[in-house]
Amino acid sequence: MENKITQKLLLLGELFWVFFKIGPSTFGGGYAMMAVIEQEVAGKRKWMDESEMSDLLSIAGSAPGGVGVNASAFIGYRLGKIPGAAAAVLGITLPTFLIVYVLSFFYSYLQEVPKVQAAMKGINGAVLGFIGAAAYRMAKSALVDWSTLAAAAGSLAVLLLTGWNPIFMILAGLGLGIIIVRAKKWLGLKVVTEKTSSSGQAETGVIEYYI
Amino acid sequence: MLLWQLFVSFLKIGFMSFGGGYAVISMIQYETNRFGWVSGEELRQAVSLSGMSPGSIATNSATLIGYRAAGLPGAIAATTGIVLPSLIVVILIAACFYRLHSSFWVKSSFYGLRPIITGLIVYAAIHFGFPDRSAGAIFNWTTFATLLIGAASFAAVTKYKIHPLKILFLSACAGIILF
Numbered sequence: 001m002e003n004k005i006t007q008k009l010l011l012l013g014e015l016f017w018v019f020f021k022i023g024p025s026t027f028g029g030g031y032a033m034m035a036v037i038e039q040e041v042a043g044k045r046k047w048m049d050e051s052e053m054s055d056l057l058s059i060a061g062s063a064p065g066g067v068g069v070n071a072s073a074f075i076g077y078r079l080g081k082i083p084g085a086a087a088a089v090l091g092i093t094l095p096t097f098l099i100v101y102v103l104s105f106f107y108s109y110l111q112e113v114p115k116v117q118a119a120m121k122g123i124n125g126a127v128l129g130f131i132g133a134a135a136y137r138m139a140k141s142a143l144v145d146w147s148t149l150a151a152a153a154g155s156l157a158v159l160l161l162t163g164w165n166p167i168f169m170i171l172a173g174l175g176l177g178i179i180i181v182r183a184k185k186w187l188g189l190k191v192v193t194e195k196t197s198s199s200g201q202a203e204t205g206v207i208e209y210y211i
Numbered sequence: 212m213l214l215w216q217l218f219v220s221f222l223k224i225g226f227m228s229f230g231g232g233y234a235v236i237s238m239i240q241y242e243t244n245r246f247g248w249v250s251g252e253e254l255r256q257a258v259s260l261s262g263m264s265p266g267s268i269a270t271n272s273a274t275l276i277g278y279r280a281a282g283l284p285g286a287i288a289a290t291t292g293i294v295l296p297s298l299i300v301v302i303l304i305a306a307c308f309y310r311l312h313s314s315f316w317v318k319s320s321f322y323g324l325r326p327i328i329t330g331l332i333v334y335a336a337i338h339f340g341f342p343d344r345s346a347g348a349i350f351n352w353t354t355f356a357t358l359l360i361g362a363a364s365f366a367a368v369t370k371y372k373i374h375p376l377k378i379l380f381l382s383a384c385a386g387i388i389l390f
Binding site: 089128155171175 | 225236260270290306336
């Protein structure tokens with residue numbers, strides 16, 4: 001009994017530590033993080049095999065939230081149930097939390113310095129480019145036909161003109177997809193829900209994400 | 212109570228944060244406007260600082276806004292709020308519907324969800340690029356130079372696959388020269 005508890009605690013500690021190390025190394029987030037996780041979890045520690053890794057990728061990409069946090073929760077759960085998931089998520093979140101905290105602490109002291117302000121304006125431009133790149137990648141996997149193009153244009157117009165809560169737009173999107181696919185099937189139209197590559201195989205199928 | 216408000220708002224956002232960080236910016240902006248946690252300019256700074264840090268931009272923004280609104284307890288409340296849904300949803304998927312991804316329902320929901328997320332990200336980009344949308348503010352040097360750096364960084368990410376850290380560093384240097 002004693003022994004079991006010690007083992008469990010050791011596992012939780014290891015989960016925490018593995019993801020604590022992965023956390024700050026994932027600049028560029030998203031799928032850059034997945035490569036590091038795969039190396040650590042499937043390669044080095046043999047916690048999971050190849051087929052589990054592909055499940056991991058699809059679940060991490062389709063659940064809400066960052067892929068890194070989702071992946072750590074999944075691995076943690078598989079190894080140590082709910083306490084394992086909690087330890088892994090805490091591990092991956094804590095380092096970035098501390099980095100952001102320290103960065104904002106320094107920034108609040110330096111924000112009056114003109115050179116820092118100018119550099120920050122430059123960084124605003126870079127981040128604008130990142131947001132644009134995220135939109136571009138998402139558009140590439142999202143806009144597969146006229147209905148999806150109309151949905152994207154429509155949602156942008158609604159946001160710009162009405163100021164509705166974006167949360168409702170997401171909920172509407174979930175319902176809309178099911179309605180459109182149902183309606184198309186009913187009308188006997190061809191339904192393609194994902195972009196397919198030339199070989200006819202569906203591409204990754206997970207949402208493409210960036211940071 | 213402020214801490215509870217931060218926690219609940221980011222919890223809601225967390226459950227809806229499909230498609231990662233950038234779509235979430237629009238939601239954070241909406242909640243921030245509603246409760247007045249930080250000003251528009253502070254929010255923009257928070258997003259930029261989040262982009263400079265490793266990890267998810269959504270979680271980082273939550274941390275920063277929570278901190279500005281209510282100090283360290285605020286940062287903890289907001290971060291916990293945005294991360295908790297991921298934990299809950301992933302545990303549910305892992306425990307119950309293991310083969311969820313290939314199902315008809317998931318595929319067709321995501322078919323409708325992805326274009327909306329695209330719309331949300333474009334909206335976030337417009338807000339971020341033109342925080343003040345009066346004619347005088349759109350046609351000025353700051354906006355022009357920001358767009359110029361933005362276009363360069365867009366090309367660097369999508370076409371040349373340059374590491375984000377390098378882009379951030381070069382943009383900071385460009386900022387010091389241009390502004």
